[in-house]
Amino acid sequence: MAAPRMRGDGRRAKNAKGTLARLISLLFTYYKKEVFVVLACIIVVALVGVAPAVYIQTIASYIEQGVAMAKGGIPGPEAYAAIAPAILKSLALMAGVYLIGLVASFTSTRLGAVITQGFLNKLRQRMFGSMQSLPIRYFDTHNRGDIMSHYTNDIDTIRQLISQSIPTVFQAGLTLIALVAVMLYFSVWMTLVVFCAVLLMLFVTRFVGGNSAKYFVRQQQSLGREEGFIEEMMNGQKVVKVFCHEAASQADFDRLNNQLCSDATRANIFANTLMPIMGNIGNIFYVLVAFVGALLIAFEAPDVSLHALFGIELSMLTIVVTFLGMTKQFVNNVSQVSQQINFVVMALAGAERVFELMDETPETDDGYVTLVNACVAEDGSVSECAERTGHWAWKHPHEDGSVTYTPLTGDVRMVKVDFGYVPEKIVLHDVTLYAEPGQKVAFVGATGAGKTTITNLINRFYDIADGKIRYDGININKIRKADLRRSLGIVLQDTNLFTGTVMENIRYGKLDATDEECIAAAKLANAHDFITRLPDGYQTALTANGANLSQGQRQLLSIARAAVADPPVMILDEATSSIDTRTEAIVQRGMDSLMHGRTVFVIAHRLSTVRNSDVIMVLEQGRIIERGDHEKLIAEHGKYYQLYTGAFELE
Ligand SMILES: Nc1ncnc2c1ncn2[C@@H]1O[C@H](COP(=O)(O)OP(=O)(O)O)[C@@H](O)[C@H]1O
Ligand SMILES: [Mg+2]
16 A cells, blocks of 8 residues: 655654744734733733732731731621721722733633634735745645645644643743742742742653653644545545455554554643643642741741831731742642643644745746737737737847837747756657647657656746747747746646636636637537536536546536637647547547647647647657658658557557
8 A cells, every 4th residue: 555645744843943933923923913912911811810819918917907806805896897998998909900800811812813813814825825836846746635734734733822822821921920029029938949849840841741742743743644544545435446445445544543543642641641740749839838837937937038128017827828829829820831832842843834835935937028918010010009909929128128029929949958857867858849830739659758748848837957948939938937828728638627617617717708708618629518418507516626527528628728718829738538539529620720820739649639730749758759740750651650550559
């Protein structure tokens, strides 16, 4: 079975700090104001979180006052009346503080959701934008599953980071700072005890959490592989069934699934043990703080804390009670931060991959020659005009500021072209060919001879290693790619239809085509008959890549799509290979009338299709070994002759 594809390579971020910095600065670029509002709200929430710690001290002091009054013989109701207004006031104050906290946390969560989703939206938009700008070569060397996972898995880890991890760490960090300040105010000795707890917790987090992050990243990797496998099996269901491969695929799947299970289990065992361990360390220190507090009270130890500097007297009991509350809170916040570590590690690895996709070098385009609508004056001079005239010209600006217009005629020449998809393996050797305007040029040759490669070079999916390609006398490197491709009507060997109606798919060739133009193109491609027999005619919805059509019907649609663009140059790569000979003959006649006066490159393995071409090039292992029209090649008694007479079978 094919090795399952790797999706997201499961490594940690190479440059975690840089990635985080970039993520945050990008966040600020898009949502500066909003982020500040959220941060301000989080600060408020954190401060409100510390309030109870201080509040408990006030309550304790009231109790002490009450006890003192009772000892002094003041009757209960009177004592109550004396303290009640103060108690009510501080209760009201507390309620007010909590209300503010509530508003702040409401605002920060709502705004947080808006920022997170908006930011992800922008990231996906940028990823898609840069993905579309990438050269075909990128898609040759990266598999779809990998690219897809940047939009799904990786984006999701970033969501987690922005919506949860960063706010949690920020809020918990602030709370901790505030708590430390309050603790120092109350008692330096007891603060030291709490610090010991923190040190122990950090140590445990490093030990347990460090491992856990490793397994979380592996879990992502396994998940990606499993998803890739499922996708591949869905695409290949027919092959799986035909070769009765169900049991073998199941076994492959089980292996991947078990790996995912084991990685996920390990990741979660570590993560799940972290919380109880933290909780228990917290409990132990709760007791220890109480114990140290009791000792301090018992021995009436002097305390050198901040409150003493302010000249404020606090009883040791008040201090210990306050501290117990703060210890709990402190430990909770530290364990919240430690819990986020796994997510941060995963998210940074994911974000790095997202940025890698965004940073891929886009397809370069140094072209400055553009295609414009041309008006031909009586004297034959060509100028630019705004409306579609049916004539085109290359607008060629020169260094001295002058502009020349060259009529688009479809004259294509290749001179001594060498090319290889990878430098180590040259696919085309010294290819020289020319197609004069209106000529029909055919390529024949065995599978893998390099026929499709030649067309890939004409439309500049790839750039040549050596040699020259000229289009109407202009080096094609000087022509802007979009304009070059606009001048070419291409029917690719692999048909690709998009989700949408039949009409929309034909209109893909020319976005402003009217329904009538689309139907005319369909008639030309001989697709009209079968389309009208579809349940909803031209409005029939096509599912993924036209799965509800036959292969031949798909080809007819892609020919119609190219025909509606009405291009000056047509490239047909095995365009009629799945169409029966009778239909092909009809399509051919339609095409011939469309292509009258235009340059056509045809690749076909049915030699009857190429027979009436002006020039036939016979390719063998990337070299043109014979050229000429049908009669000449037959007379030469070479390879073409052998192919034609059946002495040598093609493909
Ligand atoms: N994207 C690619 N990356 C690397 N090699 C390729 C690629 N496409 C085609 N090739 C190689 O280039 C050679 C010519 O292929 P192609 O032009 O598609 O042949 P055909 O004549 O059947 O259309 C083959 O040996 C093939 O293995
Ligand atoms: Mg091919």
